[in-house]
Amino acid sequence: MLEFLIEAGDQEGITDRQLADMLIFLLVAGYDTSKNVITYTMRIMLDHPDIYARCSEDWEYTGKVIEEALRMFTPASTFRATREDIVHRGVLIPKDTTLFFLLNVAGGISADIDNPHSFDPDRPVDGRPRYVGFGLGKHMCLGQYIVRAQLQEGFHLIARHMRNPRADGEPGWRPFPGNWGIQGLPIVFEPTEIPPAA
Numbered sequence: 303m304l305e306f307l308i309e310a311g312d313q314e315g316i317t318d319r320q321l322a323d324m325l326i327f328l329l330v331a332g333y334d335t336s337k338n339v340i341t342y343t344m345r346i347m348l349d350h351p352d353i354y355a356r357c358s359e360d361w362e363y364t365g366k367v368i369e370e371a372l373r374m375f376t377p378a379s380t381f382r383a384t385r386e387d388i389v390h391r392g393v394l395i396p397k398d399t400t401l402f403f404l405l406n407v408a409g410g411i412s413a414d415i416d417n418p419h420s421f422d423p424d425r426p427v428d429g430r431p432r433y434v435g436f437g438l439g440k441h442m443c444l445g446q447y448i449v450r451a452q453l454q455e456g457f458h459l460i461a462r463h464m465r466n467p468r469a470d471g472e473p474g475w476r477p478f479p480g481n482w483g484i485q486g487l488p489i490v491f492e493p494t495e496i497p498p499a500a
């Protein structure tokens with residue numbers, strides 16, 4: 303991919319600085335985020351061993367587990383600057399104010415979800431995700447479909463390889479905001495050999 307980007311950059315006149323910025327963004331947006339969701343999902347699974355055990359056998363179900371984890375947690379927070387005065391519900395937000403959107407809160411306490419604080423991969427869905435962890439509008443996450451697939455695939459594989467995980471210490475947390483999440487999740491588990499695919 304790097305070679306492709308460098309080649310495309312040469313053809314389209316993209317500067318080295320622009321290319322470097324693009325790669326930094328891709329690594330932060332495309333790697334750090336997914337890693338944090340996987341760690342968060344594992345943290346939740348320590349309290350739900352039955353759900354975790356099912357992830358090792360059931361790829362479809364793993365997708366539901368990931369979707370529910372994304373509802374309860376997102377590593378991303380978005381910022382916007384107002385370009386003019388805005389009145390929202392009677393509150394004046396002056397021009398040039400930086401607004402900070404807590405996307406995590408929206409999924410975790412949404413009023414139109416039953417028992418929003420419980421982790422329930424089988425909760426009914428009507429085709430519309432009940433969270434905004436990938437943002438909204440024209441800057442909505444470009445990677446959201448690939449990352450759902452990656453997380454489903456990756457977590458299924460993790461569950462097949464790492465049986466019976468248990469906590470082995472307290473997790474640490476990164477400072478909020480930024481690319482937020484757990485920093486270090488000590489666990490013990492039983493490694494399992496998986497025969498290579500035929």
Ligand code: HEM
Nearest residue numbers: 331332335336376378380435436437441442443444445449
């Ligand atoms: C769980 C993983 C991820 C989460 C929670 C996430 C979240 C977000 C959010 C909230 C935004 C909107 C930012 C804003 O409005 O200011 C965004 C934008 C973006 N994301 Fe993701 N992201 C994830 C994974 C990825 C991956 C894997 C890629 C690329 C392979 C990616 C590429 C992008 C890009 C390019 C944008 C900018 C879109 C634009 O400005 O038009 N993201 N992401």
